[in-house]
Amino acid sequence: MVAPDQVTIACADNAVQNGARIFLNTAVIGLDVEGGRITGVRTNRGRLRGRVVINAAGVWADRVAELADDRFYTIHPRKGVMAITDRSTGDLQRRSLGMMWIRRPGRTKGGGVSRTIEGNLLLGPTADEVPDREDHGTSCEELEALLHRHMPLNAQLRPDQIIAYFAGVRAVTFEEDFVVEESRRVANLIHVAGIQSPGLTAAPAIAEDVRDLVVAMLRREVQVRARPEFDPCRKSPPSLSGLTLEERHRLILRNPAYGRIVCRCEEVSEGEVVAAIGSPLPATTVSAVKHRTRTGMGRCQGGFCTPSVLKLIAREMAVPATRVTWQGGDSLMLAGETGE
Amino acid sequence: MNERWDVVVIGAGPAGLAAVVAARDRGANACLVEREDRPGGILKQCIHDGFGLLRYQSRLTGPEYAHRELSQVRARQIPILTGVFLLAIRRDDRRFTLTLQCPRRGVFELTASSLVAATGCRERTARQVFIHGDRPAGVYPAGTAQRLLNIEGLLPGRRCVVLGSGDVGLIVARRLTLEGASVEGVYEIKPEPSGLDRNLAQCLDDFHIPLHLCATVSRIHGRGRVSGVTVCRVDNRLRPIADTARLVPCDTLIVSVGLIPENEILRGLGLEFDPRTGGPLVDQTLQTSLPGLFSCGNSLQVHDLVDHVSEGGEIAGAAAADHAAGRLPAIPAMPAVEVRAAGELRQVVPQRLNPALPGRVVLWFRARRTLEAAALTAGWAGKSAPIGEYASLRPPEMQRFTLEYSGEPDHLTLELREVSGDARENGVRAVPA
Numbered sequence: 001m002v003a004p005d006q007v008t009i010a011c012a013d014n015a016v017q018n019g020a021r022i023f024l025n026t027a028v029i030g031l032d033v034e035g036g037r038i039t040g041v042r043t044n045r046g047r048l049r050g051r052v053v054i055n056a057a058g059v060w061a062d063r064v065a066e067l068a069d070d071r072f073y074t075i076h077p078r079k080g081v082m083a084i085t086d087r088s089t090g091d092l093q094r095r096s097l098g099m100m101w102i103r104r105p106g107r108t109k110g111g112g113v114s115r116t117i118e119g120n121l122l123l124g125p126t127a128d129e130v131p132d133r134e135d136h137g138t139s140c141e142e143l144e145a146l147l148h149r150h151m152p153l154n155a156q157l158r159p160d161q162i163i164a165y166f167a168g169v170r171a172v173t174f175e176e177d178f179v180v181e182e183s184r185r186v187a188n189l190i191h192v193a194g195i196q197s198p199g200l201t202a203a204p205a206i207a208e209d210v211r212d213l214v215v216a217m218l219r220r221e222v223q224v225r226a227r228p229e230f231d232p233c234r235k236s237p238p239s240l241s242g243l244t245l246e247e248r249h250r251l252i253l254r255n256p257a258y259g260r261i262v263c264r265c266e267e268v269s270e271g272e273v274v275a276a277i278g279s280p281l282p283a284t285t286v287s288a289v290k291h292r293t294r295t296g297m298g299r300c301q302g303g304f305c306t307p308s309v310l311k312l313i314a315r316e317m318a319v320p321a322t323r324v325t326w327q328g329g330d331s332l333m334l335a336g337e338t339g340e
Numbered sequence: 341m342n343e344r345w346d347v348v349v350i351g352a353g354p355a356g357l358a359a360v361v362a363a364r365d366r367g368a369n370a371c372l373v374e375r376e377d378r379p380g381g382i383l384k385q386c387i388h389d390g391f392g393l394l395r396y397q398s399r400l401t402g403p404e405y406a407h408r409e410l411s412q413v414r415a416r417q418i419p420i421l422t423g424v425f426l427l428a429i430r431r432d433d434r435r436f437t438l439t440l441q442c443p444r445r446g447v448f449e450l451t452a453s454s455l456v457a458a459t460g461c462r463e464r465t466a467r468q469v470f471i472h473g474d475r476p477a478g479v480y481p482a483g484t485a486q487r488l489l490n491i492e493g494l495l496p497g498r499r500c501v502v503l504g505s506g507d508v509g510l511i512v513a514r515r516l517t518l519e520g521a522s523v524e525g526v527y528e529i530k531p532e533p534s535g536l537d538r539n540l541a542q543c544l545d546d547f548h549i550p551l552h553l554c555a556t557v558s559r560i561h562g563r564g565r566v567s568g569v570t571v572c573r574v575d576n577r578l579r580p581i582a583d584t585a586r587l588v589p590c591d592t593l594i595v596s597v598g599l600i601p602e603n604e605i606l607r608g609l610g611l612e613f614d615p616r617t618g619g620p621l622v623d624q625t626l627q628t629s630l631p632g633l634f635s636c637g638n639s640l641q642v643h644d645l646v647d648h649v650s651e652g653g654e655i656a657g658a659a660a661a662d663h664a665a666g667r668l669p670a671i672p673a674m675p676a677v678e679v680r681a682a683g684e685l686r687q688v689v690p691q692r693l694n695p696a697l698p699g700r701v702v703l704w705f706r707a708r709r710t711l712e713a714a715a716l717t718a719g720w721a722g723k724s725a726p727i728g729e730y731a732s733l734r735p736p737e738m739q740r741f742t743l744e745y746s747g748e749p750d751h752l753t754l755e756l757r758e759v760s761g762d763a764r765e766n767g768v769r770a771v772p773a
Contacts, residue, residue: 088607134563137474140580164467166475245427245439249446259443261375261425286477299604301465303481307488321494326477330564333477334488335591336495338519 001096003117004200005291009281014234016280018227023048025328028057031067037187038068052217054190054210059133059171061179061193070185073193077133078172080111080125081142083150083165086299089157090119097153113153118241118266118294121157123150125168136167163299170196178202180209188217237275239293240267262312263305265298273309277316284317286310287327310334345371346664348438348452349657350605352420353381354646355637356458357409358653359660363456364416368661371419373440373450379413379420380406381460382483383646385490388511390538394647405646426605429455436632453664454632456656457606457620461638464598466503466560471595473570476562482508482596489515497592501569502526503557505533505540507644507736509596514543516594523549524588527571529556529578532710534598534736536644557593558585566591599642609633616687617641623671623692624701624745625659626652631670634660641689641704644738648704651740655702669696674749682755684708686735698747703754704740707733711758718743719753729759 016022023045031053032040041048057064065071098112111124126146143165151157173179173194183189190213192206218224240248240258251271252259258271276283276292283289286296286309295309296302302309310333314321325331347363349356352374363370378384383391386402393399396408413420424442431437436455441447463481480488480496486508488494498521502509505528513523526544531554533540544551552571558580559570573584601618612621612629619640620628627634636656637649662668677693686708693701707714716727728741733756 088604137560138472140470140472140558143470143472160468162467163465245447248441252441252443252446256443259425259441259446260423261441264375264425267425267427300462301467303463303465303484306480306484307492307494310494311492321492326564331477332565334494334496335498335521338489338493338495340495340520 001114001117002200007200009292010234010236013280014232017234018230022281028064028067031064033068033186036185038189050188051221052188052190052214054192054214056192056195058195059169061171061191065183065191065193068183068186068189070183070189070191072184073173073175073179073191075133075171075173075194077130077135078170078196079128079130079135079142079167080170081138081146081165081167082111082122082124083143083146083162084116085121085123085157085161086163087119089121089161090115092156093121093154111150113150113157120163121154123147123157123162127170130169133169135169138165138167142167164297164301170199172196178206180206180213182213182217190214190217237272237279239272240269241294262308263293263295263298265300265304266294266296268293268295268305270308270312273312274316277313284313285325285327285331286313286333289313306333343448343450345369345450345452347371347454347456347657347660348373348436348450349456349458349660350426350438351381351458351460351637351639352376352379352422353458353460353637354383354406354409354649355460355639355653355656356381356456357406357413358650359456359458359634359636359657360418361409361412361416362654362657363454363661364418366658366661366665368454368664370657370661371421371450372413373421373424373426373438375423375425377423379410379422385483385487386511387490388515391646394645395650402646409650429605429609431609431630431632434632454634454660456634456636456653456660457603457639458635458637458653458656459602459605459639461599461601461642463508463595464600466593466595466597469504469595469597471503471557471560473558473560474562476560476564476566478562478566478592479560480592480594482506482512482594485512485592485594486515489519495519495521496594497521497566497590499524499590500592500594501557501571501588501590502594502596504528504595504597505535505551506596506598507535507539508599509594510535510539510543512594512596513549514547517547517549521592523547524590525550525552525571527552527555527557529554529574532734536736537734556580560593561587566593569593599638601639601642603635603639606633614687614689614691616681617689619689621691622689623694624655624690624697625662625668625694626656626690627659627663627668627694629692632660632663634663641687643704644736648738648740651702652704669694672696677749678751679703680751680753681705682753684711684714684733684756684758685754688754693745693752695747695749698745700742701745702740702742704738705754705756706735706738707756708735710734711756713759715757715759716741717755717757719755720748721750724755727754 027044030042038053055064062075096114179193258269260270272293283292290296346368347370349360349372352372383402383406389399391400391405428439438450485496557569561568568589572580620635634656636652671694681688686706688705711733714730
């Protein structure tokens with residue numbers, strides 16, 4: 001098993017290490033198409049040019065296709081709600097459990113109760129068609145439906161062991177299949193759309209297919225050769241939880257910031273938070289630091305560590321704490337300073 | 341540094357400070373370990389007053405109260421290891437071994453004959469009371485908001501709704517108002533507020549902040565920052581009544597829905613817990629079911645007055661010193677002598693008595709519901725004796741009393757009964773807090 005967010009983060013860091021640039025908080029608002037080619041990608045932060053454009057826009061992929069006048073599929077959002085339990089429940093089961101009765105053929109394999117690599121139990125996901133493509137909220141009814149179906153899989157689980165619940169939206173085509181292909185109408189566009197379950201499992205293979213498509217497309221115009229300096233290995237920064245006590249001891253003596261615990265529930269140190277903020281793709285929001293280091297993912301859900309994480313981001317980024325956001329955009333954590 | 345101690349106290353909040361002083365005064369070689377950089381615990385951020393009315397007969401702020409306690413520790417030159425995080429506890433050969441880490445020393449160990457766990461509590465989160473909707477910035481537990489305001493000098497929001505009428509939420513509502521933020525209202529799902537009367541008066545009434553009972557927040561709105569919350573009334577089973585829902589625009593939701601004793605570090609040691617308090621089962625010395633391990637403060641049970649916390653710390657610290665010196669009589673090998681809560685009693689601490697220790701016993705209890713007039717009786721082996729009568733009892737107000745324990749090996753049943761109006765007229769006396 002892997003932690004899906006850690007896999008994604010590792011890939012992003014590795015891409016940046018190898019020269020890719022990632023523009024966050026950048027929304028595509030239009031595509032300039034001339035003579036059957038995309039000549040520019042218009043965003044809220046300016047215009048980008050590329051020889052090849054890959055449309056991997058998830059739940060918005062069909063809208064992006066439409067901007068290129070090449071919409072031959074439709075994405076509809078299918079929401080999945082999941083709940084996660086306190087780590088102390090990790091001993092209640094060692095394996096992932098699924099049951100025939102929660103399968104919903106054609107829509108989902110049914111989820112189940114699985115053990116995360118950190119030792120929490122993960123219930124779900126559900127699968128419900130929703131109108132809103134960014135509906136990441138939950139409702140009482142959705143959570144009750146989830147618990148009703150999944151909780152009986154492990155008779156020792158109780159609702160009060162749940163520390164968090166959340167939702168994601170799958171990007172589903174009406175054919176219930178992946179779209180991984182060159183555009184037939186636009187010469188330099190590749191669609192990677194409708195990637196739903198088993199999307200994570202399939203992602204490495206999809207990536208290789210897309211690479212081949214990109215290379216073939218580029219070779220029509222320019223020479224393409226392998227870069228000898230390309231390094232496919234990304235070394236993950238140290239994490240206290242993965243170290244023996246002896247290794248932990250040596251790390252702290254080398255860098256005392258690893259001795260200062262910021263998140264008490266998940267035992268995350270200042271050293272880890274600082275490393276996340278300074279990673280190849282910098283984690284500059286409270287949510288980004290959370291996903292990288294697990295600060296705030298424990299039983300207190302950030303009650304104790306949020307002020308410390310906020311201050312560390314402000315310090316490392318040399319910005320006032322009042323500028324720090326939860327996850328970019330207008331999600332400011334604070335309204336100002338006291339005594340104003 | 342000496343790594344071998346008679347008593348190690350975990351946590352330098354008010355309970356731990358009182359415990360380590362009491363342990364030292366009984367002759368123990370004792371120290372404190374604290375994960376934060378400064379001692380004082382949660383008192384550091386409690387800049388309002390009202391602390392110390394019982395213990396010091398004066399109205400102190402949290403930092404002032406902490407300072408008084410801390411000066412007792414300093415006067416005895418008791419070591420306080422700050423910035424030290426406890427990773428694990430194991431018990432072997434009747435001693436405790438603590439594995440700790442800190443920036444200066446890396447990972448290291450301490451051993452102790454007795455351990456006092458004064459680890460405090462954490463806040464119940466919005467998710468634990470099943471609040472739904474979006475997940476924007478601007479949802480803060482009350483204690484987190486209090487720390488941002490009082491320690492960091494940062495304002496969490498300008499237009500706030502408070503969910504839950506716990507004391508921390510009420511105090512933060514006032515603090516936000518004083519900082520120029522507006523508090524739209526406090527929503528409490530139960531028919532009665534869960535904070536102390538004095539906080540309801542001084543934090544809400546004095547600042548014209550409305551308190552809505554039988555009402556809750558059913559949904560959070562906002563994609564970036566909170567843009568509003570849906571509030572609604574609830575029925576008598578605490579379920580939302582759909583057609584009462586209304587949107588309250590705000591940029592912040594402050595959540596004050598209860599505190600949970602923090603004892604996770606003890607879970608692997610195999611001691612018994614009380615599901616009603618969330619803390620360990622203890623006897624009159626606040627010794628847990630694991631000999632040599634003592635519990636006090638908010639990790640034993642959530643208190644509403646720090647004065648009671650300090651008293652418990654003293655009991656635990658003194659007994660921990662006695663245990664380390666071999667002076668504390670072991671619980672005789674016989675079925676445990678239980679303190680049973682009956683009638684309108686919700687919880688009582690201690691839950692056990694050690695019959696080898698006759699003498700004065702301090703007990704704390706909470707009522708199950710609000711009672712206009714109530715009487716508490718103690719029953720031993722079929723005999724029952726009155727303990728006290730109360731003019732009014734509310735669940736948020738913990739009561740303390742003492743009784744003389746003869747070493748009776750039979751269970752003690754404490755019963756709280758509502759007293760009829762007739763009995764009240766026949767001279768019910770209020771027992772001081």
